Amino acid sequence: MSLTWRELEGPLQGALALELGTHPLNELGEAALVELERFVADALPACRGVLVVSTLERGFCAGADLRGLAAGLAEDPEALTRVRAFLVRIGAVFRALDEAPVPVIGAVHGAVFGGGLELALCCDVLVADPSARFGFPELRLGLVPGFGGLTRLGRDVGQAWVRDLLLSGRSLSADAALRAGLITQRVAAGRQQAAAERLLAQALRHPPAATAAAKRLLKRPDPAALDREIDAFCELVQSPTVLAALRAFVARTDPLPYVAQERP
Amino acid sequence: MTDDVTQRVLQLARRRFPAAEGLTADADLFQGLGIDSVQALELLSELEREFGVEVPDYELLDVRTFADLAARVAERM
Numbered sequence: 425m426s427l428t429w430r431e432l433e434g435p436l437q438g439a440l441a442l443e444l445g446t447h448p449l450n451e452l453g454e455a456a457l458v459e460l461e462r463f464v465a466d467a468l469p470a471c472r473g474v475l476v477v478s479t480l481e482r483g484f485c486a487g488a489d490l491r492g493l494a495a496g497l498a499e500d501p502e503a504l505t506r507v508r509a510f511l512v513r514i515g516a517v518f519r520a521l522d523e524a525p526v527p528v529i530g531a532v533h534g535a536v537f538g539g540g541l542e543l544a545l546c547c548d549v550l551v552a553d554p555s556a557r558f559g560f561p562e563l564r565l566g567l568v569p570g571f572g573g574l575t576r577l578g579r580d581v582g583q584a585w586v587r588d589l590l591l592s593g594r595s596l597s598a599d600a601a602l603r604a605g606l607i608t609q610r611v612a613a614g615r616q617q618a619a620a621e622r623l624l625a626q627a628l629r630h631p632p633a634a635t636a637a638a639k640r641l642l643k644r645p646d647p648a649a650l651d652r653e654i655d656a657f658c659e660l661v662q663s664p665t666v667l668a669a670l671r672a673f674v675a676r677t678d679p680l681p682y683v684a685q686e687r688p
Numbered sequence: 689m690t691d692d693v694t695q696r697v698l699q700l701a702r703r704r705f706p707a708a709e710g711l712t713a714d715a716d717l718f719q720g721l722g723i724d725s726v727q728a729l730e731l732l733s734e735l736e737r738e739f740g741v742e743v744p745d746y747e748l749l750d751v752r753t754f755a756d757l758a759a760r761v762a763e764r765m
Contacts, residue, residue: 595745
C-alpha cells in the first residue's frame with residue numbers, strides 16, 4: 425500500500441484518481457512527498473481532472489508524519505534546514521494541486537486532520553461521508569500548520585472558523601463542516617467516492633479553457649501568506665516545548681494518537 | 689430533560705457499541721465502552737446527528753460518565 429494514481433474510465437477518461445493508501449493513516453512524510461512530486465511533475469500536467477481519495481478504511485489523512493519529524497529533529501544537527509526544505513517542497517506540490525487548471529475533487533471520510541486537512545483544502549470541492557472529521561490539532565504540539573492550510577482555510581471559510589479550529593484544536597463533524605462551508609456535499613456512509621466521481625464527470629463536461637479560467641479567478645492564495653506559514657512553523661519547531669510534545673507523541677500507544685490529546 | 693437525554697445517549701451507545709449493553713448513566717464512558725480516541729469522535733458525530741447539536745471534542749476531556757456527556761449535549765439543545 426502506498427500513494428499511487430490511476431487513470432479513471434468511462435466519462436472520467438483522462439482524469440486521474442490520486443489514491444492515498446499508506447498505513448496507519450496516510451501520514452505525509454518524505455516517502456509520500458516524493459510520490460506527490462512525481463504525480464505533480466509527470467501526471468498532473470496531462471490530465472483532465474483529479475479525484476483525491478484515501479483507500480484506507482479508517483480515514484483520509486491524519487496529517488504530517490510526526491514520527492519522522494521527531495526522529496529527524498533528534499538526530500540531525502541540520503534538522504531545521506531539512507524541515508524548511510520539506511515544507512517548501514510540499515508547499516510547491518500543494519500549490520500545484522490547488523492551482524491546477526483542471527477540476528480537483530476530494531472524497532473524504534474519517535480523520536482529515538492537520539496536514540491531511542491542508543491537503544484536502546487544495547481540492548476545489550470536498551465531498552464527505554458522515555464519518556469525516558476535520559481539524560487542526562497542531563497547537564497541541566506547540567506548532568502551527570505549515571502546509572498552507574491556514575491561508576486556504578481562511579480563503580474558503582473565513583477567519584472566524586480558522587481561529588476557532590486553530591485555537592480550540594477541536595474537530596468538526598461532516599455535518600458541522602457542511603454548515604461551515606468547509607465541505608459542500610455530505611453523502612451517506614461510504615458513498616463519497618461515487619458522489620465525487622459524478623461531480624467530477626459533470627465538471628469534465630465543461631470546456632477546459634473555461635474551467636481553467638474559473639480556477640485562475642478563484643484559487644490564488646497569497647504566496648507571501650504561504651511563506652509566512654513556513655516561517656512560523658520553522659520558528660517553533662525546535663523549541664523545547666515542541667520537542668517534548670513530539671517525544672510524548674511518539675511514546676503514545678494509541679493506534680491513532682493524532683486525533684486527541686491525553687485525557688487528564 | 690437531562691435524564692431523557694441521558695437515556696437517549698445510552699441507547700445510541702448501545703446501538704453503536706456492544707460493550708454499552710448493561711451500562712448505566714454513572715458508568716465511565718471510555719472505560720465502559722473500551723473505545724479509543726477515533727471511536728470517541730465517531731460517537732460525537734452520531735450524537736450530533738441524533739440531537740442536532742454540535743459538542744466540541746474538547747468537551748470530552750473532562751467528561752467521565754454517560755450522564756456527564758448527556759449534560760454537555762443538553763446544554764447545547
